[in-house]
Amino acid sequence: MSALPVLVLGGGIGGLAAALALARKGCRVRLFEQGTEFKEVGAGIQLGPNVYRMFELLGLTQEIERWAAHPENLIMMDALTGEEVTRLPVSGEAFRQRFHGYPYGVIHRGDLYQVLLEACRAEQGITLHDKAKGERFEAQGERVLLHLAGGERAEGVCLIGCDGLWSRVRAQILGDGRPRVSGHIAYRAVLARAEVPEDLWQNNVVLWAGPKTHLVHYPLRRGELYNLVAVFHSDRYEEGWDVYGDPEELRRKFEHERPEVKRLLEKINVWKMWVLCDREPARRWSQGCVTLLGDAAHPTLQYLAQGANMAIEDAVVLAAYAELTGFDWEEAFRHYEDARYKRTARVQIMSRYYGDAYHAAGVVRELRNDILAPVPGAAPDFEGVAWLYDGIALPRANT
Numbered sequence: 121m122s123a124l125p126v127l128v129l130g131g132g133i134g135g136l137a138a139a140l141a142l143a144r145k146g147c148r149v150r151l152f153e154q155g156t157e158f159k160e161v162g163a164g165i166q167l168g169p170n171v172y173r174m175f176e177l178l179g180l181t182q183e184i185e186r187w188a189a190h191p192e193n194l195i196m197m198d199a200l201t202g203e204e205v206t207r208l209p210v211s212g213e214a215f216r217q218r219f220h221g222y223p224y225g226v227i228h229r230g231d232l233y234q235v236l237l238e239a240c241r242a243e244q245g246i247t248l249h250d251k252a253k254g255e256r257f258e259a260q261g262e263r264v265l266l267h268l269a270g271g272e273r274a275e276g277v278c279l280i281g282c283d284g285l286w287s288r289v290r291a292q293i294l295g296d297g298r299p300r301v302s303g304h305i306a307y308r309a310v311l312a313r314a315e316v317p318e319d320l321w322q323n324n325v326v327l328w329a330g331p332k333t334h335l336v337h338y339p340l341r342r343g344e345l346y347n348l349v350a351v352f353h354s355d356r357y358e359e360g361w362d363v364y365g366d367p368e369e370l371r372r373k374f375e376h377e378r379p380e381v382k383r384l385l386e387k388i389n390v391w392k393m394w395v396l397c398d399r400e401p402a403r404r405w406s407q408g409c410v411t412l413l414g415d416a417a418h419p420t421l422q423y424l425a426q427g428a429n430m431a432i433e434d435a436v437v438l439a440a441y442a443e444l445t446g447f448d449w450e451e452a453f454r455h456y457e458d459a460r461y462k463r464t465a466r467v468q469i470m471s472r473y474y475g476d477a478y479h480a481a482g483v484v485r486e487l488r489n490d491i492l493a494p495v496p497g498a499a500p501d502f503e504g505v506a507w508l509y510d511g512i513a514l515p516r517a518n519t
């Protein structure tokens with residue numbers, strides 16, 4: 121293995137997972153984060169059984185389970201009529217058995233981030249640098265130079281761009297312009313359990329689907345908190361994840377919806393806002409010994425709740441190929457891309473379809489409700505989500 125370190129740009133969930141997965145394979149890693157400290161903004165993250173398998177491979181399951189909550193069902197409600205459209209029971213034995221013994225969980229972003237960060241800090245091979253903004257890279261044969269703001273440079277054997285939706289590494293490799301602005305805005309907030317009216321509290325991930333809107337809520341941190349995400353269509357556009365939202369705009373967008381929805385929205389005075397963007401799937405996102413991971417490679421709308429799950433899967437697959445190819449980074453990145461592009465593209469594309477279904481109006485809304493209506497007496501059908509929750513085949517020595 122080269123004496124030079126692996127360079128990771130971006131210290132989000134994807135960057136930390138990549139650093140950890142590679143350190144566990146014996147690599148020395150330098151990770152650069154532009155923020156003044158290592159922290160995660162935002163509220164809840166849903167964890168499919170597919171990512172629980174990754175936690176197991178990374179040795180993180182016990183720590184994750186200290187913080188995660190386990191909802192009983194994923195439920196879709198019609199926000200105009202209050203009728204239940206469909207539900208998927210995700211806490212019973214049937215679900216676990218179908219998905220190889222792995223559960224469905226929800227976790228506060230900060231808690232997931234902290235688990236990854238602590239695991240990275242415990243690894244001798246990882247050096248974390250904050251206030252370190254990457255500007256561009258220069259590939260020079262079997263090494264890469266990363267130029268940082270302020271004039272510093274870091275030299276590595278390869279570079280993994282985990283720098284999110286607005287990735288500079290992607291701009292240099294693919295040059296495919298700005299992300300696609302979906303016209304959907306997410307407002308998010310967290311309530312303490314005591315602030316949630318008793319009749320509106322439930323241990324389920326509930327999605328209230330309304331015309332051009334939806335509201336999702338679920339308990340977090342073993343039930344101490346209640347996570348709310350309200351999404352609506354809007355032309356307003358500002359970049360970023362941490363801008364304050366306008367409660368009046370929210371009230372207007374949901375004014376024709378069920379009282380349960382409006383009562384929850386009224387509980388919150390301060391909302392943070394996300395402008396939701398994605399990109400068209402790419403077939404290739406590596407160039408020599410430089411590659412991308414997580415949102416930098418395949419940014420997705422959040423309607424399948426899988427962006428962070430995909431970033432963690434990426435990290436485990438990339439590390440597996442690194443080891444398998446004897447740390448021939450160019451070859452490892454080619455295999456990694458081949459293994460990941462279709463799965464992540466499916467998440468990107470299906471997320472858009474799910475968004476359309478959640479936000480359907482008129483006859484399309486009625487048809488959605490008919491199509492998704494449960495068959496009386498039938499056992500829960502998990503096959504519709506099996507492509508996602510079954511997870512991935514990991515590379516073996518003979519692939």
Ligand SMILES: Cc1cc2nc3c(=O)[nH]c(=O)nc-3n(C[C@H](O)[C@H](O)[C@H](O)COP(=O)(O)OP(=O)(O)OC[C@H]3O[C@@H](n4cnc5c(N)ncnc54)[C@H](O)[C@@H]3O)c2cc1C
Nearest residue numbers: 130132133134154165166254284414415425426427428429
């Ligand atoms: C409303 C909403 C709900 C979601 N819910 C879920 C969910 O339930 N489940 C799920 O799996 N996913 C969910 N996601 C998606 C998930 O948040 C993202 O897919 C995930 O955070 C991507 O991680 P990342 O590390 O690739 O990118 P990011 O989290 O964007 O991290 C990128 C990091 O790189 C740093 N950086 C950027 N540029 C530079 C630079 N030039 N130099 C140095 N550092 C840089 C940034 O500061 C940041 O720390 C949701 C997203 C949204 C918007």
